[in-house]
Amino acid sequence: MDFNAKTLKKSLGQNFITDINLLKAIIQDAQITPDDNVLEIGTGAGALTKVLSEYANKVLSYEIDKSLRPVISRALSDAQNTQVVFEDFLEAKEKDIIKFIGKNYKVVANLPYYITTPIIFKLLDFAALPASITIMAQLEVGQRIVAKPASKDYGALTVGIESKYQAKIARKVKKEMFIPRPKVDSCVIHLVYRPYKIDDYDFFKRTVKSAFCARRKQLVNNLSADFDVSKDVLKDILRSINIDPSVRGEMLNTHQFIDLSAILKKHIQDK
Structure with missing residues (x-):
């Protein structure tokens, strides 16, 4: 060379x-x-x-x-x-x-x-x-x-x-x-x-980034700090898509993150 x-x-x-x-x-x-x-x-x-x-x-x-x-x-x-x-x-x-x-x-x-x-x-x-x-x-x-x-x-x-x-x-x-x-x-x-169908990719990215911002914290704590949504509401959102409210972000797969970001966005828009 x-x-x-x-x-x-x-x-x-x-x-x-x-x-x-x-x-x-x-x-x-x-x-x-x-x-x-x-x-x-x-x-x-x-x-x-x-x-x-x-x-x-x-x-x-x-x-x-x-x-x-x-x-x-x-x-x-x-x-x-x-x-x-x-x-x-x-x-x-x-x-x-x-x-x-x-x-x-x-x-x-x-x-x-x-x-x-x-x-x-x-x-x-x-x-x-x-x-x-x-x-x-x-x-x-x-x-x-x-x-x-x-x-x-x-x-x-x-x-x-x-x-x-x-x-x-x-x-x-x-x-x-x-x-x-x-x-x-x-x-x-x-x-x-091989893309998944994601309606709002920027919101999805923000959700994922928030979930991993402090790996040792529970998912609801990370999301609540970033999105100004109460932990109780976030726990209800997680239960609605069959996710344990006590989990950390690292436990969710891509499908679950897509579902979570879609429902979270809808909740924020409807507030």
Whole structure:
């Protein structure tokens, strides 16, 4: 790979993949076809981008580190179907993305560990949601995404993703596969768009966030503090959907959160 490891920026969490077999495996996990348009987040040195350009119809890639421009230019010199934008993806506008790749697209990314969750939440807020999201992330994050209720890894990230996507860990990746070598192992997470019907997604998100704001507290305590609804009323709401009023938020599955947010919203509107 055409870059000097000494120039990598630790502040940006840069860990690059050099193994061509792993790069092709990620493409396979993402189920990229010649008809697919792809949004890549984190061009890095362009290794994954290069392979994506060979398999996909069109690739739009975002890279925050402008010092990598010469490396990326050399790596993608013959990738005519690829455009790289040197910008923080968290600041990117959805309309600019859609303008280049359209509304039917897939996301593939090798993400810095520290920015994985904010990027996922940004994608979940898009009006034109990607058909799939395939990301390389810290193994711990992958375990949180596929966690089950009542487990220590289960949280707002799990519920937020499951409300729109079916998630699985496609493969685990040893830390030795990266330059520089991170301290922990990684995994490839594959999300496929399978949305639940939610009438007010913003209210649903607020309900979920409130439920997990203090994990050790009962659900009624967290919701009462955020929504200005009495605990007695909240207990009645929970009983109406067959949920024990004494539970913590981590005990509810996605279906139950959807039911809870719908009834809670109706109560607030009817007050």
